Amino acid sequence: MGKGTPSLGLKGRSKSHIVCRRCGRHSYSLSNRRCGACGYNSSKRIRRYSWQNKKLNRMRLV
Numbered sequence: 001m002g003k004g005t006p007s008l009g010l011k012g013r014s015k016s017h018i019v020c021r022r023c024g025r026h027s028y029s030l031s032n033r034r035c036g037a038c039g040y041n042s043s044k045r046i047r048r049y050s051w052q053n054k055k056l057n058r059m060r061l062v
């Protein structure tokens, strides 16, 4: 099965993401064990880019 519509039907059965311990967003992936929003568990630094304006715990990351 590919990545298209047929496989997306399976994604509603179990929770794929939980609340991240570091950034508080509901982006911590249980399948690959990292946060998609801040990179928790994959990088020691917080995942951020110059083109994005992100707030971590309501503090703006410059």
Ligand SMILES: [Zn+2]
Residues within 6 Å of the ligand: 020, 021, 022, 023, 024, 025, 027, 028, 035, 036, 037, 038, 039, 040
């Ligand atoms: Zn996070």
